Amino acid sequence: MIYQSSSITVQYIADGIAEFTFNAAGSVNKFDQQTLADCRAALDILYKDSALKGLIYTSGKDAFIVGADITEFLGTFQQAEEQLVPWIKQASDVFDLAEDLPVPTVCAIKGFALGGGCEWTLTADYRVADTTTKIGLPEVKLGLMPGFGGTARLPRIVGADTAMEWITTGKERGAEQALKEGAVDAVVAPDKLTAAALSMVQDAIAGNLNWRKKRQAKLEPLKLNKTEAIMSFSTAKGMVFAQAGKHYPAPMMAVETIEKAARLDRAGAVALENAGFAKLAKTTAATAQIGLFLNDQLIKAKAKQAGKQATKIIKKAAVLGAGIMGGGICYQSASKGVPVVMKDINDKALELGMGEAIKLLGKQVERKKLDAAGMAKVVASIQPTLSLEPVKTVDIVVEAVVENPKIKGAVLKEIETVVAADAIITSNTSTISINLLAANLTDPSRFCGMHFFNPVHQMPLVEVIRGKDTSDATVAAVVAYAAKMGKSPIVVNDCPGFYVNRVLFPYFAGFSKLLLDGASFAQIDKVMEKQFGWPMGPAYLLDVVGLDTAHHCTDVMADGFPTRMAKLENDPVSVMYAANRYGQKNGLGFYAYSKDAKGKPKKDLDPAATALLANVAAAPREFSADEIIARTMIPMINEAIRCLEEGIVATAAEADMGLIYGLGFPPFRGGPLRYADTMGLANFVALADQYADLGEIYQVTDKTRAMALSGQVFYPV
Known part of the structure; x- marks a missing residue:
């Protein structure tokens, strides 16, 4: 030697x-x-x-x-x-x-x-x-x-x-x-x-x-x-x-x-x-990106641990509700080796769901990541059906029907009588309380939320929402299944909007307040995309989410947080909704949409949208880029901090990764809490205090103020 x-x-x-x-x-x-x-x-x-x-x-x-x-x-x-x-x-x-x-x-x-x-x-x-x-x-x-x-x-x-x-x-x-x-x-x-x-x-x-x-x-x-x-x-x-x-x-x-x-x-x-x-x-970019890598390792480690603890192994799944979202979930499950039943109540929805799965698989073949035989095998492992019979043998159900608590409740109540006693039941709701939905079940311990983000095949995040009666075994099995699907699962506790949407809507509220004060939505989008680094500015994102969906969710969030997230008078989102401008889905929102040469949505400024806003907003005026960033981001950061303080999300790492993987928060900024650390909490508090008169979403928590005074950070090295 x-x-x-x-x-x-x-x-x-x-x-x-x-x-x-x-x-x-x-x-x-x-x-x-x-x-x-x-x-x-x-x-x-x-x-x-x-x-x-x-x-x-x-x-x-x-x-x-x-x-x-x-x-x-x-x-x-x-x-x-x-x-x-x-x-x-x-x-x-x-x-x-x-x-x-x-x-x-x-x-x-x-x-x-x-x-x-x-x-x-x-x-x-x-x-x-x-x-x-x-x-x-x-x-x-x-x-x-x-x-x-x-x-x-x-x-x-x-x-x-x-x-x-x-x-x-x-x-x-x-x-x-x-x-x-x-x-x-x-x-x-x-x-x-x-x-x-x-x-x-x-x-x-x-x-x-x-x-x-x-x-x-x-x-x-x-x-x-x-x-x-x-x-x-x-x-x-x-x-x-x-x-x-x-x-x-x-x-x-x-x-x-x-x-x-x-x-x-x-x-x-x-x-x-x-x-x-x-x-x-x-550089702050290196700090953020290294932190992102380490945070991702934490999420993977937690998912791996859940896999070891899970007593229920998911070998077959069912998705209730086809369409684009249901088809995306089925594609994701089947492509990762877990056969899935696609159940709906009409043939057209099943055709749409299967069409979505086949389209996604076809793209994999085009990119030479999958061959024709592999595509055929995945398609064969997706079983479209109008009957509940094939659902009886599955290990997990993902309910993905329309976002209506009564309809979801009825579907969940029925499915509990169909599946095996040890099968897990989940809901792909984006805002409806898991505890509220769980009231429809005789055994709420096997029920939780499993919130996918659209488009399912692109967005890494799955929020696994724990209700007050959800068992640890259920959470472990669902986290393991999400990881098996190639997703990054984060466990959050139940509250209106859960974590990601709860944090998103104060950001939208900050945007709406800016519009009412005379800002241009096109300028806001430009600043938030080009200078802050979001893949889409808030107006464009609202159009993609759907202004009808955002209008509905705004009501849910207002009910959940009546003082902090009360609905704005003349909310621009509601103005667009009332004018039947739903965003990309019907071609009219803050922007007007047409198809480009490749058939993809192309957005253009629309004078009609500007005229609608002029009826409710102050006279147009210029805002600096710094003010636009502050007025949209302070509410989001404050809400992320509140979620961490309340235990909705367990760690700063998961809070940051939730927004990076669920919303596309700029990775070079590392997430809202890393961004606050980079600013310095004392600087963040001082900045927020400048806008405190705009409402509760701009007011920092007492704990944040105490952390700033004592020089604490969310990420101690």
Whole structure:
């Protein structure tokens, strides 16, 4: 044994050839500070070993290295930028040491080699991957760029254009694509991997492979002439700005770093990368996106735990109520391997539901994510029916009929007499109290809410709503089923609007108040989309949700919170509804809708909508972007805080992910509570106090004020 630690072993496996194996104590290999220190210690010994002729890197896990240990990041990134540069340089120096070993090196890659794991492979002279390999540099998804030499090495291995595409998109590659692009030198079957790496290093030792020449190319400037460089980097910048915009600085920083480093040697290129990485680490986008990743891991961990605790395994489901939503739920269940009965009371609804499922599956086939046989198998696992007979054998029922408490209550009462005594019953209601609906059942312990978001196939969130009588076993089984469907479930307690819609309607109220005070809905949308970062501004979102639906929900929320969410006099949403302007569904809302060349809805300003609003609003006037953001976002943040304080949602992480996954809250802001932390709670309270006279939705809670005074945050590092 040459070297051994808790994460690494190095030993000779042939004459002069050593195997450097990553094999951490946990389930995966990742680069944390201890592993980096172990790498340096092992490399120091290898440098002194005169018997060493060649080295191969392998993994003792199913994956090579999944990346850096992100849990260390947020604490480390609290340091000043000038302290972060030497911190990241210390790490990247270890990678340089690996690259500079005076013998040929080969990396044997299997499974995931992502982030720092990919960067380690780039230090080797040759890379051989097995067919399970997934390799890439996903750092931009965390608001960062590679920090262990990836921006320096990858362009010199695969070329600047390919490297920038890898780095700015963060997409991983399979083994064959990586081979085609030049990132790996060979692809073999898993059982041939170590032998192939050993053979390759032996060829390099024998002089059959010119490993020194291959290594030298990584140490020199990029081989681009001036014209090629201008074309390459100008094109990349244009594409990055079009895709990422101004809110995500990491992709552009990566391109600019590669561009500036093009004329430099490795030392200069890595130094630029160190500086860029440290600068990105201090951005609010990086803090938010790293936090988002960690929050997502928390949700996944809770779902996994629920799966372990669930005593009822969902093997077959039923959806009551077809149509677009019902069809979407059926598609999601069937496509993830849980057969489903689609039940409705008329053929047209079943046709619509099956049509929606088939359309979604057809898109999967078009994108080559599914073949025709796979599509046929999924379609066959959806059973459309007008009869209750097939529902008798299911493990779970998702009621998705019209949003009316009497109709839902009658359906739930009937279905309880049809299904097995241990079958779970859920309602896909968006606003109606679960406790109210549960009153229709003789056994409310097996009932809860299962709120999907539209469009079902795109929106990751499922709210699992616990009623006062819902059992833990029911919640566990439904969370596990939602996760099996590929969704991110969050458990919330019952209240009007549950969590997401309860928080959304104060945001809409802030928007309505702005309109009544003379603001332009088009300007509000522009500010909230272009400057704040929402995928849709509030007027556009209301049109997509449906102004008839929003009008109804406004009544529900007003009944639930009569002082804070009382219906506004001359509410613009009600004005549109009264004029039969329901949004996209009938082509008229705040905007007028037509079809574009691809058949998708196209919105245009409509003078008739402006005229309707002029009848109820103050004279038009300009509002600053800051005021528009404050007046719409303060109510949303306040309500999210109230939900956390009241225990409607369990953690700040789930509160933030609920809005990111359910509404499309800008990920680079991290969610409403992370956004408040970024502002500073004292600053948020001061800002809210400026608008406190506008009503209760603008008034912060006593606990928020106390937190601000004591310097507390929702996310202590």
